[in-house]
Amino acid sequence: MGHDTAEWVYVGVICGILAWVGADSWYVEKLVDDVPKDAEVIKVTAQQWFWTFEHKDGTKEVGQLHLKKGQPYKFEITSKDVNHAFNMPDWVIMQDAIPGRINKAWFVPDQVGEFPIQCREYCGLLHYNMRGTLYIEDNK
Amino acid sequence: MVLELARPRPIWQIMFSTHHTDVALLYTITSLAFLFMGGVLALTLRAELFAPGPQIIPDSITFNRIFTVHGTTMLFLFAIPFASGIGNYLVPIMVRYKDMAYPKLNAIAFWMIPVGAALVWLGFSDVSWTAYAPYSVIRAPGPAADMWIFGLKIVGISSVLSSINFVVTIMKCKHPDLPLSKVPLFAWSMLVISLMTIVAIPTFAAALLMMLTDRLGVSGFFNPAMGGDPIAYQHLFWFTFHPEVYIFILPAIGMMYEIIPRFSRKPLYSQASGVFAFVMLAIIGFASWGHHMFATGMSFTEKTVFMIGTLAAVPASGMHVFNYLATMWGGRIRFDAPMKFAVGGIALFFSAGAGGVLNTAMPLDFITHDTYWVVGHMHLFLTGTIAFGFVAFTYYLFPFITGRMYNRKLADYHFITMFAGTVMVFFTQHLLGLYGMPRRVFDYPPFPAWIAMNEFATIGAFILGSGMLAFLINLIYSSAKGKEANMDDPFGLGGKYYYPVSAKTPHHTGY
Amino acid sequence: MKTTSIQSMKSILALLAVSLTALLVLPLVNLADAATGEKEYVKLRNEIWNLFFRMTTAAFVVGAVVSGTIIWLVWRFRESHPKNKAPTKWETGEAAH
Structure with a gap:
């Protein structure tokens, strides 16, 4: 029983994916958040x-x-x-x-x-x- | 047997009993009845959407009323009472106490549910289950909407009362030899959701009161003409109902923690990781309500904060999946109905979770928000995980409650149709959402793609419905005429792995 | 038994890590290409749909790994599997709890 390496690696991979999801969508949101000046x-x-x-x-x-x-x-x-x-x-x-x-x-x-x-x-x-x-x- | 009705008794003795197994039976039967009633409404909605133009529902107001009552019934009259029912059966046994801490309060909490349910069903309101102001305030026809408000108020009080009862039972009536860390994970899930309910529900209770006084015209909390703000309602609502999502799902997760180790004939991979993940979800669940409101004109900063809060809940959910799979790994698994539903539930839990991560990504909200994608996503959790877990547990406790075995062939039919139906309806609805079909529509323009997907989803819904019919027949028929179960080991797992009812043995945790 | 299961788990995780790194790198390469072209306005719908497809690809990769694992577990550890005739050490009580 108890945690072992496999579970920590697994949680690490999940956190990695989530960090990428967060960063990528932050980037795209920033891109589409700016309204062009001449709109x-x-x-x-x-x-x-x-x-x-x-x-x-x-x-x-x-x-x-x-x-x-x-x-x-x-x-x-x-x-x-x-x-x-x-x-x-x-x-x-x-x-x-x-x-x-x-x-x-x-x-x-x-x-x-x-x-x-x-x-x-x-x-x-x-x-x-x-x-x-x-x-x-x-x-x- | 602890869960079995001691001897045949007149029904009023069960109804007016305060013993935890009697109240549990009432809860379970009531909630399953509402599952079938809500299911009939769902099939009506799907039949209506089979093709463009009115099919079987005469007008859009009836359609709106049906989807409102369908949602309210499934969430507040099926999901919450069912978890309380199973909690009533097992929590006192798992913490080794003779009953719930407050037996009379327990019975009162149950008897508020039929009252609330009667208000919701007799009113048949059209506010939608979210009841967004200002529609619910200035446009929804009364007295239906007022009855809905009072109905939910009563159901909310009932769930707070039963939560207080669970918290006290677990924290205060636990056997002194049993440390909290060794309490089985199902009881842990009940502890966690009870604490969450106590924190979350008062906000919605306040919002309901504000909505009521707004409807009476004496206040203007959500009315911009009187200085109020409609967005305030959504904040109050989702502050309760995002945590509520976890309140719905954690009991199902806890039930799978009961089933999977036993049918894998193996100890649980890690009790500590399960407890940790429960507590994490309970805390982080309060940090993400804003992701329901990305389209209301939130600023970039607000969106970012709520996106991070939502993503933070994912690792804990992933730990549960890991725990299940690692428990199955190396076991000798018997695939009886409870295990089939539990494993099917894990697979669909992952799909729903992956869809949820996509929802979280802020810009994707422009594509998915308020389309059928959201309907599919939420039903994949509610049907695919919660109902699968609950159905699994119904089959699991069936021999202990009735002393008889369910019909295995019907149960297999139920599993196959329910799994196939869930995939057909709700995966298709995700796609419909990508094609831009809004949710909560009575009718839709005849775009070929929309028609094809709606037809496919409706067929899936009826396949799912046929499975639920088999479930109903199985429950009624087998509890009266089913084969007598071997009460020492109804699923033939070998005696080593204790059933919850024989949990008095000192080593019953960690399986 | 325990060691082999962890080893196979590790190889699955390694596979997962490799595929996700590829997913991370590929869009960045595309982005570098796109930056050379001259454009006046951000194409809102293209940006959002591209994000959607990047994330769906990741979701389906992870989904394939998870559902593959589930299917394999169900197939390998069912009690009717030929290798599962004998009771496991947990059933005979050899393993400490």
């Missing part, structure tokens, strides 16, 4: 059960969002009633929309097309249908 702000407002997007020039879109390829965007996400989560799975954008808070997310579209926007935090009756569409258009 254009899009105000995203969630409410039961649709999305409103306000562009820099004040134009508003409901349920759909038109963006330009190659331009960095910063989303300022908030909610009017309950918690929602702004999510574009194809672009790995996911941030909760919480009343009384403004959360940020950013990305640079590098591909033209139509992509789904959805709510990922349970928000009641029509949570499943709180969807929108992202259109990315060519800048040129």
